[in-house]
Structures are given as structure tokens and as C-alpha cells.
């Protein structure tokens with residue numbers, strides 16, 4: 001097949017805010033298809049793969065990491081301004097992920113004191129949030145990290161001019177499609193699968209383990225109170241359940257209010 | 269014509285069944301639920317099972333399957349599975365559920381995939397004992413009159429076998445040496461066992477007029493109460509032997525010219541089920557979806573329920589929503 005001339009290829013960039021760079025790594029993990037796949041794009045910036053970077057208008061920007069500092073926020077706004085499509089990759093970019101675990105429970109000042117021994121916000125830190133809190137996001141690929149197949153399918157869909165297909169149903173669906181025994185029902189394990197976005201093919205229940213929620217709750221759908229009830233009934237203490245829910249989803253509205261500190265000194 | 273098979277001869281009978289296709293039967297491996305899987309060794313067969321989590325529907329309408337190979341230049345090519353299998357040990361409720369699915373996938377909207385699987389599969393029913401979740405006597409599905417090739421009724425040390433199709437008859441002919449004519453005494457035993465079994469049902473649901481009652485109860489508080497504890501996880505639909513919704517998607521390969529169309533089971537409890545082009549969702553809330561599910565299950569058409577009383581949706585709901593309880597609440601107050 002003849003490759004399209006380079007000026008016809010979509011110009012893309014992959015950017016990192018606060019996170020572990022795991023999502024960029026997952027893109028690179030597409031080893032078998034990576035070269036051919038990326039050759040269909042013109043890569044203008046990809047921190048984890050190359051130090052080369054060009055500051056021009058992009059067709060698609062992929063952003064991983066949460067907004068956790070003023071610096072992240074400035075960078076994000078700049079990326080948004082110069083990109084036609086903005087795709088959040090990974091939970092951090094989608095909803096803040098583990099960095100948001102203690103949001104509305106401890107203030108930035110307390111965290112500074114705990115970690116750096118000073119109360120001053122010398123790093124201009126913000127409460128960690130997903131990028132959608134600040135700018136318009138066109139598509140979100142959840143996961144901690146993202147599934148490489150999902151990255152592949154997203155890139156293919158975008159190339160073909162289709163919106164990417166991201167599951168908006170819970171892990172339970174994948175358990176049933178695969179016939180995996182339900183670990184809540186059969187073993188009373190504290191599975192978060194009923195409220196967590198599918199797409200991992202129920203990886204944990206497939207091994208007899210309970211889902212810890214690494215793909216984050218389903219936006220606009222998750223019934224966090226039902227999860228609290230279901231696990232309470234099986235004898236788990238509230239604190240345990242709330243911490244578990246907060247682990248990957250501290251910013252999720254229904255979960256955020258669980259265990260919120262009433263006299264929070266937290267900014268914002 | 270009724271035949272009789274001694275339990276001691278079951279293994280030999282299975283051996284003969286293998287001539288007709290790969291035998292699948294209920295098995296429970298350590299740490300798993302009962303499931304229909306290939307019977308590699310007749311010692312692992314568990315004909316006295318309660319229920320499989322995933323109904324035998326999975327052989328006809330597969331949980332996920334590839335439908336077409338897509339090719340921009342050459343068009344599409346169907347991927348039809350016409351392998352021969354024998355399903356041994358299907359309960360009456362699940363056979364009746366397949367009969368309901370036939371009405372949709374063979375009569376109303378002929379589906380080549382489903383039909384081919386159905387034609388290539390031999391179904392051998394087996395009698396069962398109810399547990400506290402079974403209510404198939406209430407839904408008129410505790411006994412199978414059609415939709416199987418053979419049906420085995422357990423009595424003491426043997427099975428009384430009913431023949432339900434020509435293929436069933438062929439199996440009987442092949443197994444001549446193993447099968448005896450059922451004597452009048454055997455028939456008596458068979459009837460006694462059936463009557464005994466009926467007495468063991470503890471769960472009952474009055475379905476008379478239930479479609480009307482549901483219609484009149486759209487604002488009953490029980491819907492919201494249950495929607496509040498429901499996850500919208502879809503498990504209830506995905507384990508249901510009569511649920512037939514599916515979703516399809518195309519996946520393209522790197523060349524953007526070839527790809528595959530897949531389908532997977534869908535669930536009306538999931539938010540996207542009611543989502544249509546343009547972003548409109550005609551069942552946006554969980555309470556609407558829950559109400560819809562109960563309505564659907566209680567009315568396939570004017571003359572038929574869409575539920576065979578297998579109890580799965582209650583057993584496998586992580587929120588412990590009890591299907592029969594909800595319907596009783598709606599019907600009784």
C-alpha cells in the first residue's frame with residue numbers, strides 16, 4: 001500500500017502531565033504494530049519515545065497525567081489551544097486517579113508538610129484532577145495504565161474518521177461474557193467491578209481476584225452507594241470500602257462525598 | 269415411545285453420543301460455577317447440577333462472536349460455525365427458553381448464525397430438582413414438550429428417555445443395545461417421580477394478568493427502591509436464558525481496508541442500550557431500565573411470558589435484587 005504523503009498524515013503529539021508515564025509506555029508496548037501504526041501519523045512530540053519536539057498545530061493531542069500543578073495547567077491549556085482533538089489517555093488524565101485519593105480529605109498545605117516538611121506551596125500544587133475539569137476533552141481512554149489494544153483501536157478509529165469505541169459498561173459484563181464466577185457472590189470478595197469501566201476483559205476476576213477499580217468508575221452511571229451497601233452487607237467496614245473506592249476514584253462526585261472531611265482545609 | 273437407560277450404561281451411551289458431535293455437559297471445576305463445557309472425561313459429568321451461571325443459549329447466540337470478515341474491495345465474508353455438538357443435560361427451563369429464542373431468531377428475524385448452530389446441535393434434556401430460586405412451574409416451563417432430541421428423566425437407577433425428534437430417534441437406534449423399552453411399571457415410576465418433583469417447588473409466582481398489573485404499576489415505589497441499590501451492571505440480563513439483545517461493532521485492521529464485525533450480548537440494564545444516533549437515550553435512568561426489564565420478562569408477546577423461572581437473575585445479582593420478590597411486591601400492594 002502506498003503511504004499517504006506526509007502532509008496528509010494527521011499530526012499528533014503525546015504529552016505528559018503529572019503521572020507515571022505508564023500510558024505512553026503502553027503505546028510503545030504495541031511492539032508488533034508500533035512502527036507501521038505510527039508511520040500513519042506525523043509525530044510532532046512524544047516525550048517518552050524521542051526528545052524531538054516541534055511546536056506546531058496538531059490534529060490530535062494525546063495527554064496523559066493529571067493536572068496537579070499550575071505548571072500542568074498552563075501546559076494543558078497550551079496543548080488544547082493548538083490541537084483539533086484532545087484525547088485523555090489513562091485514569092490520571094481522565095479523573096485524577098491515585099493522586100486524587102485524598103482530595104477533599106487533606107489540604108495541599110498538609111500534604112506539603114507531610115512530604116516536604118514545609119507548609120508553603122512551593123511547587124504551586126493544585127488538588128489533582130483530570131484534564132476534563134479544565135479544558136474540553138474529545139475522547140477519554142481509561143485505565144491505569146491504558147490497555148494497548150484500546151490504544152490501537154482508538155488510533156485506527158481516529159485514522160478512519162470514527163469516534164473511538166470505549167466501553168461504557170461495567171466489568172461485570174465481561175465476567176459474564178467470559179463465564180467467570182462472580183467473586184462477590186461466590187466468595188464475598190470486595191469486588192468493585194459493578195461500578196468500574198470494562199475494557200480489561202475482567203482481568204482480575206478471571207484470576208479469581210476482586211476488581212480494585214483501576215479503570216475508574218463509569219461517568220454518569222456509577223452507583224457508588226450501591227457498592228457501599230453491597231460490601232457492607234458482606235461485612236466490610238465503611239472505612240475500608242471508602243478507601244477502596246477512593247483509591248482510583250477520589251474525584252468521582254459520588255465517591256468524593258463518601259469520607260469527605262467536613263472541616264476540610266483543602267483548597268478548591 | 270419411551271426408552272430406558274440404566275445409569276450404569278450412561279458412560280457407554282455418552283460414547284455413542286460422541287458419534288453425533290462433540291459432547292458438552294454441565295461440569296463444575298474447582299473454584300468455578302457449573303458450566304456447559306466439553307466433556308473430556310465422563311467422570312467429571314454432573315447431571316445433578318442446580319443451574320449453570322451462563323445458560324446453554326451461549327452455544328446458539330454466542331456471548332461474543334465474529335460475524336463477518338470485512339474487506340473493502342471484496343465485500344464481506346460470513347463466519348458461520350457449523351460444528352456438530354451434543355448438549356447433554358439441559359434442563360426443561362433452558363429448553364423452553366431456547367424455544368422462545370427460536371421464535372425470534374428463526375421465525376421473526378431469521379439469524380443465520382443462530383439457525384446454523386441450532387441445526388447442528390443435538391439437545392439431550394435431563395430432569396432436575398428445584399432449589400429455592402426455581403419457579404418454572406409458575407411460568408409454565410417446568411416440563412419440555414419440544415425443542416429437544418432426547419429427554420432423560422431420572423428414576424432410581426435409570427433414566428426414562430423421551431424422544432423428541434428424528435435425530436433423537438437415530439441416536440436411539442444407534443444405542444439399541446443399551447436401551448430397553450420402558451415397561452408400564454417404569455412409566456408409573458416416571459410419573460411418580462414427576463409428581464414428587466412438583467411437590468418440591470417452594471417458590472411460586474402468580475403470573476395471571478401480570479402484564480396488566482405491571483402496566484398499571486409504572487409508578488410503584490418498588491422500582492425506585494430497587495433502582496437505588498441496582499448497579500445497572502447487566503448481570504441479570506447476561507445470565508438470562510431468554511434475553512436476546514446484542515450489540516455489534518466493527519474493528520478495522522492497520523490497513524484500514526480489512527477488519528472484522530463482532531457482536532456480543534447486550535443488556536437493557538446498561539445505559540447505552542437505549543442510546544440512539546444523535547445522543548438521545550430513551551431510557552436514561554436506572555429506574556426506567558429496571559421497569560423495562562421486568563416488563564420485558566413478563567411479556568414476550570400477548571400469549572407468552574419471556575421468563576422461564578430459572579432463578580438466575582436473582583442468584584447472580586451482586587446487589588441481591590430478588591426478581592420474584594419485586595414482582596410479588598408490585599402485584600400484591
Ligand code: SF4
Nearest residue numbers: 172175182183191193
Ligand atoms: S466478579 Fe466483580 S466484576 Fe465480575 S461479576 Fe462479580 S462483581 Fe462483577
Ligand code: SF4
Nearest residue numbers: 200204211212213214
Ligand atoms: S482492577 Fe478491575 S478494572 Fe483493573 S484490571 Fe482488574 S478487573 Fe480490570
Ligand code: SF4
Nearest residue numbers: 498499501502504585
Ligand atoms: S444484576 Fe442486579 S445490580 Fe446488576 S443490573 Fe441486574 S438488577 Fe441491577
Ligand code: SF4
Nearest residue numbers: 508575576578579581
Ligand atoms: S428473568 Fe430471571 S428467572 Fe426469568 S428466565 Fe430470565 S434469568 Fe431466569
